[in-house]
Amino acid sequence: GYEVGSGLTLYVESGFGWTNYHSTGGLRLVQIPVLGGVTYNFGDLWGSVVQPYVGVAAGVANYLLQQDRNTISIGASEQKITNFAVEGLVGVNFRFSDSPVSIDIRAKYDHVFSDRDRGIGLESHDWNNIGIGGGVSYNFSL
Numbered sequence: 001g002y003e004v005g006s007g008l009t010l011y012v013e014s015g016f017g018w019t020n021y022h023s024t025g026g027l028r029l030v031q032i033p034v035l036g037g038v039t040y041n042f043g044d045l046w047g048s049v050v051q052p053y054v055g056v057a058a059g060v061a062n063y064l065l066q067q068d069r070n071t072i073s074i075g076a077s078e079q080k081i082t083n084f085a086v087e088g089l090v091g092v093n094f095r096f097s098d099s100p101v102s103i104d105i106r107a108k109y110d111h112v113f114s115d116r117d118r119g120i121g122l123e124s125h126d127w128n129n130i131g132i133g134g135g136v137s138y139n140f141s142l
Contacts, residue, residue: 001139010036026067026068027066031129032064033062033110035061037058039089053092058086085111085113100138101138102136109128109129
């Protein structure tokens, strides 16, 4: 993240993961989001080590339907898509004094918009994900 002041932080997020969406015999739905967003940190107002925040992001999400690590096809259509995605999140940072490093716990909701006019299979669905996670954050400013 990049702190711009007044409690605002700009960030870029990506990852790799999969779900057991309709999983049978090695079938899995792979997700690769690439998002940019902004968070508002309420902790700067309170001057506390515990800093709650809210945020929004937008970008693209890539989905691939794979069987045994190979992207599958339905008819002539390979089951992979890249569509517009939005994300809303709430979380808490636990900041170490005088350090850019913090522990981050968050809950988020992602929505990926489909292109229903184009397709079958993956293209015929909007995708929604709710997640809870944690990690280590590093914030820098110039």
